[in-house]
Amino acid sequence: MTLKTHNLGCLKGDRLLFSGLTLQAEAGMILRVAGGNGAGKSSLLRILAGLAAPESGSIEWAGRPVEADRDGFRRCLFYLGHAAAAHELLSPCENLRWACACAGEPQSDRNLYVALEQVGLTREMDMPLRMLSQGQRRRASLARLFLSAQRPLWLLDEPFAALDVDAVERVAQAVQAHCARGGTTVLTTHQDAPFSQAIASLDLGDYA
Numbered sequence: 001m002t003l004k005t006h007n008l009g010c011l012k013g014d015r016l017l018f019s020g021l022t023l024q025a026e027a028g029m030i031l032r033v034a035g036g037n038g039a040g041k042s043s044l045l046r047i048l049a050g051l052a053a054p055e056s057g058s059i060e061w062a063g064r065p066v067e068a069d070r071d072g073f074r075r076c077l078f079y080l081g082h083a084a085a086a087h088e089l090l091s092p093c094e095n096l097r098w099a100c101a102c103a104g105e106p107q108s109d110r111n112l113y114v115a116l117e118q119v120g121l122t123r124e125m126d127m128p129l130r131m132l133s134q135g136q137r138r139r140a141s142l143a144r145l146f147l148s149a150q151r152p153l154w155l156l157d158e159p160f161a162a163l164d165v166d167a168v169e170r171v172a173q174a175v176q177a178h179c180a181r182g183g184t185t186v187l188t189t190h191q192d193a194p195f196s197q198a199i200a201s202l203d204l205g206d207y208a
Ligand SMILES: Nc1ncnc2c1ncn2[C@@H]1O[C@H](COP(=O)(O)OP(=O)(O)OP(=O)(O)O)[C@@H](O)[C@H]1O
Pocket: 012, 013, 014, 017, 035, 036, 037, 038, 039, 040, 041, 042, 043, 044
């Protein structure tokens, strides 16, 4: 399924971050949104996820305007924000259980364990989040990638931030596997995207 935007514009305060943004991300595609600090990458992903309204323009998913079926669109997407929506006093396992339940996808203990295993967090899975390093916290939020195969559209804001080489590799593989099964991924990253295949790229600076 394809995600398209037409002439999207984003205004923050009195600053037009970008305008006239027309993009197309098809099934099987990884689209990297690039741009300097403050260019509006997170703002764009929040707009694509339906968490903020654009100043202008429109968004289409699978050939239909997203406003035509907001709930259906929401069920198709997995959005990973820059800052983790997680509780400091809960463990990675508890946070993951809670996040999946809130998304309407309660998971078995076994599934939670396997997802946390994928991000190398089984030793820390029952420790309060506040006792974990930044990279371990990021791994904890990324565990949801491994429980989101059925959501065709992944919108990932800085998925590689704070991760070590091993975790970057695991996440890149998860994204590639998602696209190999026909999923679509739009992501932001400041580092060279560590994919073994060529990916599409869009520089927000071109729309400033
Ligand atoms: N409510 C607001 N009012 C005014 N400006 C805002 C508001 N929210 C965000 N901004 C500004 O919008 C700009 C874009 O922010 P955004 O987080 O989308 O950038 P980014 O490209 O993701 O940056 P980074 O690479 O640093 O994460 C920033 O300059 C930010 O200060």
